[in-house]
Amino acid sequence: MTATPPAPIKTPCIKVCVVDGESGLCLGCYRKLNEVATWSRLSEAERDAILAELPGRRGLIRPEKLAMF
Template sequence: MTAQPPRPPKPIKTPCIKVCVVDGESGLCMGCYRRLNEVAGWAKLSDDQRDVILAELPSRRSLIRPEKLAMF
């Protein structure tokens, strides 16, 4: 029997849209609404931890002043 080659790891869900600009007032990325520590540690989080953060992101948009978001 031939050994199977290792499978690549499954992709990690991410809200990143490649707009990496941090709002100084809220501390959130203006593209995905994550905090810098969440962005930095994203790969180390469990799927469940990422799901909790992903569920919070839509409500975080309101923490950034609308005139700032109009730039994107």
């Protein structure tokens, strides 16, 4: 009998890991540093709640900083 591997964890990471000092958000995924650090330990419901917030967080970063990526 072979074990089924666990399902991959949903993540907004796009491998652009630069934290904006002004907003405290990652310029790639818009998560806070503590959210990135604890992502694998959060429940699926906690991750889903954060994922739902991310589109609105983009506006917290000055547009000229986002133009770099």
